[in-house]
Amino acid sequence: MKKIFLTVALFCGLAGLHAQTGSIERVLKSIEQNNRELQTGEQNTRAEKLDVRNENNLEDPSVSYSRKFGEQDGVSPEIEFEVTQGIDFPTLYAQRRQYGKLQGRALDLQQAVLRRDILLRAKELCLDLIRLNQLKALYGQRLKNAEELNALFDERFEKGDVNILEVNKVKMELMNLRATVAENDAAYRTALQNLLAMNGNMPLEFDETVYPLVPELRSLEQVRDEVMGADYALKQAQAGSEAARKLVKVNRHGWLPKLEVGYGREGGSDAMLNGFVVGVSVPIFSNRGKVKAARARQAGAELAQEQVAQQVEADIQSLFNEATRLRASMQAYDTGLMDKTLSTLKQAVEAGQLSVLDYYSEAETVYASQEKLVDLENRYQKVVAQLYKNSL
Numbered sequence: 001m002k003k004i005f006l007t008v009a010l011f012c013g014l015a016g017l018h019a020q021t022g023s024i025e026r027v028l029k030s031i032e033q034n035n036r037e038l039q040t041g042e043q044n045t046r047a048e049k050l051d052v053r054n055e056n057n058l059e060d061p062s063v064s065y066s067r068k069f070g071e072q073d074g075v076s077p078e079i080e081f082e083v084t085q086g087i088d089f090p091t092l093y094a095q096r097r098q099y100g101k102l103q104g105r106a107l108d109l110q111q112a113v114l115r116r117d118i119l120l121r122a123k124e125l126c127l128d129l130i131r132l133n134q135l136k137a138l139y140g141q142r143l144k145n146a147e148e149l150n151a152l153f154d155e156r157f158e159k160g161d162v163n164i165l166e167v168n169k170v171k172m173e174l175m176n177l178r179a180t181v182a183e184n185d186a187a188y189r190t191a192l193q194n195l196l197a198m199n200g201n202m203p204l205e206f207d208e209t210v211y212p213l214v215p216e217l218r219s220l221e222q223v224r225d226e227v228m229g230a231d232y233a234l235k236q237a238q239a240g241s242e243a244a245r246k247l248v249k250v251n252r253h254g255w256l257p258k259l260e261v262g263y264g265r266e267g268g269s270d271a272m273l274n275g276f277v278v279g280v281s282v283p284i285f286s287n288r289g290k291v292k293a294a295r296a297r298q299a300g301a302e303l304a305q306e307q308v309a310q311q312v313e314a315d316i317q318s319l320f321n322e323a324t325r326l327r328a329s330m331q332a333y334d335t336g337l338m339d340k341t342l343s344t345l346k347q348a349v350e351a352g353q354l355s356v357l358d359y360y361s362e363a364e365t366v367y368a369s370q371e372k373l374v375d376l377e378n379r380y381q382k383v384v385a386q387l388y389k390n391s392l
Helices: 004-034 035-052 091-161 165-199 220-228 232-251 289-331 337-348 356-387
Strands: 062-068 078-089 258-267 271-279
Touching: 004 035, 004 091, 004 165, 035 091, 078 271, 091 165, 091 232, 091 337, 091 356, 165 356, 232 289, 232 356, 289 356, 337 356
Parallel strands: none
Antiparallel strands: 062 078, 078 258, 258 271
8 A cells, every 4th residue: 555655646747747847947947037146147257257358468558758858059859759569478378368268167167056056946946836736735625624524513513413512623623724724825925926036026827736757866876976977066166176277377477578569769850760669577576476376276276176076975965865765754655545544534523423523633643644745745856856956
């Protein structure tokens, strides 16, 4: 009987897989287009990539002009005019260009991490909405039964078959159940509003009640290899480390002399001279300490990469263990037995074979198990979603 749950879940999953997967994907696609945080991140990434690219631009040209006047009669004024352009050593431009590409890739991966985390939060909200819809269906059936028992006991009370304590017990349970339904509806509206906020307050509809099928978790080693090979945070850390190593080379090339070339013109009213201007600037002071600073950044980036790799691996193991535990707990429940027990209890209390107090005492245990199963399945779906968040 314990396998009934898995059979029913598999059937429901196959029946609703296309619609359910499509619904969640539709929501995530809409949020990817409309989410303000994601749009802000895209603009910030674009700005940072432009800043990195601009660091490899040529220096601004320099123009100087001077006119000198003599104090004695007959001395004509002299004019000096120069236009010069500073140029870094050619290999430095190549190194900075390579660094810019690596840093740009790190920034793109940083944006990919932001996108992944936003879509994961959105998917978790969708999974919560499915859970609340499942609870709504459970509460709806319980409310129907409670209303039927309320009408039945009112009729029996008028005939003198039951006492006022039993009638009041039925009414109290009905009252509490209506309050639970209202709370569930409020939680649904809150979750939906949060989803709409992530979608830039653009309209969305989501009323699914069946979870999509999830990948089968066969072994920890398989999941670890699959997830670590696709994790954006780890890729970002690796790209940051590569960019930091390249920055060391860039600063080493910063010790090479800078060139200055241009055109000059000088003279007076009698004659004018024209020619080229060539100069060299040695970065004795401007590049001091930059290589050491770059090496420190490289060491920090490599340590950060190791820390991210360790954290990702630890998270995978923790999530895999949690998913395995939740799956085993779900398999322990027999939904068919719970439904049959509730039906038998209702028939017994309607036939007068069971008191109201005993009925609710037994039924509450089954109701609690049903809600527990709904919560377990929701947590299982979330854990698997977190494991495979890089595929969103």
